[in-house]
Amino acid sequence: MYTACTKHSLHFDQPLVFKFLLLAIKVFSCDLVIQHRGVAMFSLIMKWMQSNKILPKISDTERQALEAGHVWIDGGFFAGKPDFDEILRQPYSLLNAEEQAFLDGPCEELIAMVDQYEVLRTKKVPDDVLAFIKAQGFMSFLIPKQYGGKEFSPLAISTIMAKINVHSFTVGTYVVIPNSLGAAELIKHYGTEDQKNNYLPKLASGEYVPCFGLTEPTAGSDAASIKAEGEVFRDDNGDIKIRLNFRKRYITLAPVSNLVTLACKLTDPNNLLGKGEDIGITTVLIHKGVEGFSSGDHHDPVGESFDNGPLIGKDVVVSVHDIIGGPANAGNGWRMLMEQLAGGRAVSLPAGAIGASKAVVATTGAYSMVRQQFGIQIGLMEGVEEKVGKIAALSYLLEASRVFSCSALNAGIHPPVVSAVLKSYTTEISQALGKDGMDVCAGAGVMQGPNNILAKTYCSAPVGVTVEGANILTRTLIIFGQGATRCHPYALKVVDAVEKDDVKQFRSSLVAWMIQFIVGVFRVLFHGVTRGIFASVPDVAPETKTYYRRLIWAGARFGFLTNMAMFAIGGKLKARGKLTGRYADALAWMLLGTATLRRFEAEGRKQEDLPLVDYALTHALSETQKAFEGIYANFDGFIGSILRFFMTLPLRLNPLATPPSDAMSHEAAKTIQRYNEQYLRLIEGIHLPDNQSLGLGRLLKSFRLLSEVEPILARIHEAQKLHKLRRGSVEELADEAQKLGIISETEAGLVALALAARLEAIEVDVFSPEQYYREDKGLEGIYSGAPVAEEKVA
Known part of the structure; x- marks a missing residue:
């Protein structure tokens, strides 16, 4: 969000870098033989770096950004050696009983009160809804119980936000804003005792709307x-x-x-x-x-x-x-x-984005099997199936990332780089999935009204992309700009030593960095030749071990390329947004893939979810591969020439992964094309309405009925193949099939009920001229909001 986070990049002038490396290696060699002369030599190097301004001074604001929060699993990737034993020991949390009760109780009650289309039309939250929000403590999740708050965990706050925002983003802002960065959070952590006693109870009750x-x-x-x-x-x-x-x-x-x-x-x-x-x-x-x-x-x-x-x-x-x-x-x-x-950054906006992605799963999975064209469900057509499979798998990946990152927050770990990745990439991916969902639903997604449950999510997606810092800047400035120094094992130590004129710290940090760099070169070459097959993998599901190996291989290359960027480009990185954006892509997809594997292990290795894991990890690794190819193709100077002419071809001939295959998308799509326990589990966290005659309610009713009669329809279809029945829609042949004894009278009735529900579910809203046209008051009274000339404003 803030470019100040990116102004701390190490600055090595291109013509000086090789002199520096040669000098460092020479000094290191001398130091192994003559310790006291080595110290003097390192002092000489440090003075040389100071006089040539190789490293910049870090301002107070830049240092505060660097020192905020913690390095988490991202540190292993910047070091070129992700530790999956440690990663799998990280918590993957559940809601406690109180939080789950609130989600199932007041949260569901609030959603049931909200006519989402009326709120969308009027742009106003009804008074009774707002009173309920305040009375039930929806504004108090961050506030300690001693001040009247709920004191919920970050995971619970995220889960509640996701559920409400999907139903009505307008209403959701009254929950998101009081429970995000603002008065309650800042007073809770930094306020005086008088401020806590005065403000927190009134913020918890909703007397203050912040x-x-x-x-x-x-x-x-x-x-x-x-x-x-x-x-x-x-x-x-x-x-x-x-x-x-x-x-x-x-x-x-x-x-x-x-x-x-x-x-x-x-x-x-x-x-x-x-x-x-x-x-x-x-x-x-x-x-x-x-x-x-x-x-x-x-x-x-x-x-x-x-x-x-x-x-x-x-x-x-x-x-x-x-x-x-x-x-x-x-x-x-x-x-x-x-x-x-x-x-x-890992809480509110990712919650909204991931809630939206689940809504897309619920809608497109169901609609792809309810809607028919050319005599078959559109979800069985490969073009549609490709979209549905992507939606299912990447939504699984997004939810894994949300829970895993919030679990870190629950444990008191606040990783700024991971949080920036979550904010930027969950909103971007969710926006892309919303577009895919609109493609699948086509006219039913385009036509607005009380029964449209996808268009508002699609149209609102740009909000999440721009809030808390535009994603373009988060991707191209913050993620790698902050991570390259903060998360690297030695870079910040070297900068600190130079600023403090501390020769001993400089010597130990620089030597360690050189060793890490040299070992990293051999590690990336070894894993590349062996495709990571000898990488140490913990005791995980056998079907997923290949993904751990390839992530370790990818991590080794990322660590190597991070060192290359810091040595050869340094302080110019902040002006190389296209390049640093590719570094951010590589890191983000490795982290998202890692979270997916963590979810699969935490949830008990559900075999029915393997198609989602396979697609998600293959997609994540192929995106990482694409990022690496982009880095090689656009790196500066002599090192860039080496990468392009000597390493690009092996990279392409020996890729981490290629995009998911047609077979993968087929298997992934099937996970959300049946109304069953898996489908309901994958959309868990969004509100499923009791009203079966409107919007999502009527779509799910049709989907459920069609899933129930699927075995009956299969018998009718089999009879057609045996020429016992004429060609035509299997549902419309139910009566004829019953007369021939192929299905029973009860089964024929169920088919008729499912057919009627299908026809109802694919209808769109129709408005009379009086309903459609609204008085246009024009632009009278609208102004730019710019201050008049004589006003003294900032």
């Missing part, structure tokens, strides 16, 4: 460059206050919020707080109604609209005690945001 003011017209993904101003001054009564000027936009719940958490750059010209003139980014609480503060106007987001709008402040005055954490915490806003986003 929003978080961060994004500005000139600061979106580059949030470190916000221009919102806060100036410390002493008022006429001698009290220390802050005067705020700001203009924020894209703020969810801003039009209805009565408590804003505002991020601003705080200055103190008279040093009243004793922290100097330029204090830095600070988070401040602002109450609705304070003089100079304006909110209530709306943006109109694409797809499923929700309360979102600008926040504008002109000379807004608040107390220094409205800083979260009080005056002592002034200037710590950036650190607070980085620490909470380190894990937070």
Whole structure:
């Protein structure tokens, strides 16, 4: 989300890198023989690096981003040696009894109250729904029980968000925003005792509806460059206050919020707080109604609209005690945001994306077997089947990633690189699956109305792609930009040693890095020649061992290429977004594949899920292969020439994987083309309506009935092949088959019931002219929201 996370890349000038490597190797050799001369030599190297500015200084904001959270399983891939014994020991959690009861109780009650089409049409959450949200504690999941909150786990919060958002994203924002980065989370971790006692109970009850003011017209993904101003001054009564000027936009719940958490750059010209003139980014609480503060106007987001709008402040005055954490915490806003986003990116937006992917599974799996063309179910046509198989397998992969990453958060691990991968790739993949689902449903997906259950998910997908930092920047700047230094076993240690002028730390870190690099070269060559067959694999399902071996092989190559990038490109990486994006792709698909294997083991190696695992891992490895080929083809300089001319052909002749085969997509599609225990398990977590005459309810009714009569229809079809029955639709021949004794009267009745349900399920909504046309008020009253010239705004 923030480019400050990418400004710390190591900087090696291309012409100097080889001199540096030769010098390091020479010194290392001397050091093995003459220790004291080696120390002197390393001191010389360090001074040389300082004088040639090989490594940049890391600013305070950059360091706060680097030090936020933890290195998790991603560290093994950056080191070139993923440890699957350790990975399989990582938790894969379940909801506790209280959380499951809330999901089955109040959560289901809330969804049953919401007429999703009416909310979609009016853009408004009904008063009784909002009152229920507040009364049942839907805004309190992050808040400790001592302050009236639910204190649910990140996994539970994610699961609840996924369930509600699929039904109504408009309603879901009233759950997502209070339980994401904002007042409750920041006060819980950093607030004073007075702030906790005052605000947390009121946030838990919904008395305060919060929003978080961060994004500005000139600061979106580059949030470190916000221009919102806060100036410390002493008022006429001698009290220390802050005067705020700001203009924020894209703020969810801003039009209805009565408590804003505002991020601003705080200055103190008279040093009243004793922290100097330029204090830095600070988070401040602002109450609705304070003089100079304006909110209530709306943006109109694409797809499923929700309360979102600008926040504008002109000379807004608040107390220094409205800083979260009080005056002592002034200037710590950036650190607070980085620490909470380190894990937070893996919760809300992935939850919405993965809930949407399950909705696509539920819809397309059913519709592909209910809808017929050319006398057969469209899901049996290979073109459609290819889409359905991809949807089923990648949804399995996405859910595995959600649960695995939230399980890490449950355990107190907050991995910023993994969280960035989750946010970026789950929303991108979900958007692609939504498009595939629309292709399968065709006209039924396009025609809007109460019975359409796919279009709103498809149309709203761009929101998740842009929120919390555009995915383009997350992919091309953050994931590898942050991971290359933070997750590498030695890079940050070398940078720290140079900055501290610590020869001993520099010597040990650099020698270790050189050894790691040399060993890594041999490791990638060995695994490449042997296709990872000798890689150490833990005791896992025999059918999946090949995927572990290939991920170890891929990890070795990724570690090698990471070292190449840091040695040869270094500080220029942040300008090489196309290249770093390919590094991010390789890392992301390795992590997503790893999560899929973890799920398969955690869920007891369900044999019926193997087609999904096979497709998902083959797809993940083929995408990793594609990323590696792109890196080889676009690497800079002499090293790039070596990669292109000597290593590209072996890479292509000896690939990690090729895309999933037709047979794989066939087997994967079958997992969601029967209404059975597996189908229900794969869509677990979305609301299944009791109403069987509308939307998903009537589709599932038809799907269930058709699955039940499938053996009956098979007997009719067999009779046709034996020429006992004429050609035609097997359902329409049920009466004739009954007269011939092929099926019973009861079975013929079941077939007729299933046929009627099919015809009902494929209908789309029709509106009268009075219902369809709505009065057009034009653009009168709409304005850009830009400040007038004389206003002093940030």
